Amino acid sequence: MAINNNAMLIRRELLTRVAQLLIDNQLIERIDRIPLEMRPRGGDHTRCCIHKDRAVLKYKLMGILGFNIHDEQDELTPLSEYARQAHARTQLTDVVLTVVDEACSSCRKNSYEVSNLCRGCVARPCMVNCPKKAIHFAGGQAHIDPEGCVSCGQCLKVCPFHAIVHLPVPCEEACPVGAISKNERGIEAIDPAKCISCGKCIVACPFGAVVEKSHLVEIFRTMQQGERPVVAIAAPAIAGQFGADLGRIRRSFRMLGFADVVEVAYGAEVTARTEAAELAERLAEGAPFMTTSCCPAYTGMVRKHLPELQPYVSHTRTPMSYCAEQVRQQLPDACVVFVAPCSAKRHEAFHDPNVDYVLSFEEYGAWLIAAGINLNTIEPDTLDGLPPAEARAFGASGGVTLSVKALAPEGSVRDLQISGLDKAAIKQLRAFCKAPTANFVEVMTCEGGCINGCNVISNPKIAARQLQAAVDKAPKIA
Amino acid sequence: MDKKIEVRICFGTLCHVMGGAELQLLGEALPPDLKKHVEIKGSTCLEFCHQQGQGQPPFASINGRMLSGCTLQSLIAELYKELN
Numbered sequence: 354m355a356i357n358n359n360a361m362l363i364r365r366e367l368l369t370r371v372a373q374l375l376i377d378n379q380l381i382e383r384i385d386r387i388p389l390e391m392r393p394r395g396g397d398h399t400r401c402c403i404h405k406d407r408a409v410l411k412y413k414l415m416g417i418l419g420f421n422i423h424d425e426q427d428e429l430t431p432l433s434e435y436a437r438q439a440h441a442r443t444q445l446t447d448v449v450l451t452v453v454d455e456a457c458s459s460c461r462k463n464s465y466e467v468s469n470l471c472r473g474c475v476a477r478p479c480m481v482n483c484p485k486k487a488i489h490f491a492g493g494q495a496h497i498d499p500e501g502c503v504s505c506g507q508c509l510k511v512c513p514f515h516a517i518v519h520l521p522v523p524c525e526e527a528c529p530v531g532a533i534s535k536n537e538r539g540i541e542a543i544d545p546a547k548c549i550s551c552g553k554c555i556v557a558c559p560f561g562a563v564v565e566k567s568h569l570v571e572i573f574r575t576m577q578q579g580e581r582p583v584v585a586i587a588a589p590a591i592a593g594q595f596g597a598d599l600g601r602i603r604r605s606f607r608m609l610g611f612a613d614v615v616e617v618a619y620g621a622e623v624t625a626r627t628e629a630a631e632l633a634e635r636l637a638e639g640a641p642f643m644t645t646s647c648c649p650a651y652t653g654m655v656r657k658h659l660p661e662l663q664p665y666v667s668h669t670r671t672p673m674s675y676c677a678e679q680v681r682q683q684l685p686d687a688c689v690v691f692v693a694p695c696s697a698k699r700h701e702a703f704h705d706p707n708v709d710y711v712l713s714f715e716e717y718g719a720w721l722i723a724a725g726i727n728l729n730t731i732e733p734d735t736l737d738g739l740p741p742a743e744a745r746a747f748g749a750s751g752g753v754t755l756s757v758k759a760l761a762p763e764g765s766v767r768d769l770q771i772s773g774l775d776k777a778a779i780k781q782l783r784a785f786c787k788a789p790t791a792n793f794v795e796v797m798t799c800e801g802g803c804i805n806g807c808n809v810i811s812n813p814k815i816a817a818r819q820l821q822a823a824v825d826k827a828p829k830i831a
Numbered sequence: 832m833d834k835k836i837e838v839r840i841c842f843g844t845l846c847h848v849m850g851g852a853e854l855q856l857l858g859e860a861l862p863p864d865l866k867k868h869v870e871i872k873g874s875t876c877l878e879f880c881h882q883q884g885q886g887q888p889p890f891a892s893i894n895g896r897m898l899s900g901c902t903l904q905s906l907i908a909e910l911y912k913e914l915n
Contacts, residue, residue, distance in 0.1 A: 357850045357902060365849060596842055596855070718848035727844045729875035811852040 360561030368719035416564030527557035552807030582612035589748035592823035593816030600733025618740035620676025625756035650697035677707035694806030741830035773800030843876035851889030
């Protein structure tokens with residue numbers, strides 16, 4: 354989700370500065386200066402003081418260097434030391450998100466409060482309708498007992514004066530699976546056993562406290578070593594992100610030092626064909642329905658939170674997986690970098706033997722800025738070929754359904770699309786399991802699909818149009 | 832005759848990544864009373880980012896006057912200022 358706010362701008366500035374230092378080969382020497390340069394003495398600060406701002410920036414940089422903030426052993430360890438360790442690092446983990454506890458403002462517990470708009474009315478619907486009898490009146494106003502309140506929100510719904518307000522914890526509210534909650538210090542912590550790496554908490558946190566661990570250092574190191582060709586495989590959603598056609602995007606990757614760049618839409622074509630065949634086979638065997646499998650946050654949700662749906666999830670691999678395999682077959686020693694719209698793909702990539710690293714759309718954008726590349730003014734590359742239109746359409750909700758329908762016998766697919774996975778959608782899927790109303794279910798964790806992932810640049814409305822333009826240039830799937 | 836205001840939006844990659852992507856929606860976000868006065872033009876780069884001390888991206892210009900740190904709302908406010 355592209356949301357213009359200062360937390361997003363700070364994140365992109367940090368990424369740009371790190372990319373600049375990597376380009377200049379000055380990361381270890383100069384990374385400790387970034388917090389000082391961004392918050393110079395005498396300048397503005399957004400938290401209590403400039404020192405707090407700098408400390409938060411330091412920890413965000415630690416995350417960008419690929420470290421878990423809670424793994425810190427010594428607060429005095431400088432960023433240069435983390436940069437040194439990152440340069441030497443050979444192992445990654447599948448924990449892709451980390452919380453900067455210094456940045457987490459310890460939002461008040463998700464609660465309902467009575468404001469001074471309360472008129473102390475005679476009807477008192479809040480008190481009457483509270484299922485836990487947690488509201489009493491004193492001094493002419495309603496009061497909510499925090500011990501008894503279960504945050505059902507009934508009082509808010511029935512108050513005729515709109516005097517009751519909901520104080521949410523944004524990250525907790527955004528998380529569809531209840532994976533982020535306060536620890537004993539009141540700081541948000543992510544439970545890896547529940548987390549599906551969707552990144553909704555990154556976007557939701559107004560303090561920018563959730564950071565996605567980056568592979569920038571590893572990608573630069575591999576390029577600088579020059580022993581393996583570094584090949585980018587770009588998710589279909591990229592076509593809608595930078596206001597530039599795919600020829601220019603391809604050219605820019607080569608200018609950044611990539612040996613080649615391949616559209617993941619080629620993998621999406623394999624996914625489409627395999628999934629259509631699998632659907633036909635399953636339905637012939639009597640299965641009531643099948644769901645898609647290309648969104649890793651969704652499949653993670655099923656695995657961890659909705660096991661009754663697991664038998665119906667397609668076994669077809671994701672476009673990224675097929676595309677990486679194709680590259681690996683052609684260039685066995687290549688370093689394959691998936692260019693991704695969301696953090697869930699980073700988690701998926703860790704478990705894919707053919708993907709080495711992930712570069713998010715934001716990181717790619719920051720790298721372009723650092724390298725001084727303006728996509729609008731560079732000459733476009735000629736594309737080697739064109740993947741099918743339906744495969745390019747995987748970048749938005751409805752794309753998978755479009756391709757499966759195009760390949761399946763006419764009229765055989767009765768589809769249901771879930772575009773955006775939240776608590777209500779999970780409930781809907783649970784009910785659907787018991788009484789299916791369609792035989793093909795497409796689920797995208799982000800509303801609108803990958804063009805609305807946590808790492809996107811463009812407003813999804815614009816991105817959808819630009820993606821469609823790329824789709825329209827490609828031939829129909831045959 | 833209606834007063835005409837020219838808005839030029841920088842679509843350079845720096846501006847685009849640093850929040851300017853949203854400015855592509857300006858045409859749709861314009862209130863009806865502004866729409867007839869405003870002509871929106873895109874620019875591959877307004878070159879303001881190369882000038883020291885010109886503020887933060889994303890950049891735009893209204894009748895040649897440079898604006899920095901633009902958002903949809905700030906541009907609309909500036910357009911009203913220009914109109915009046």
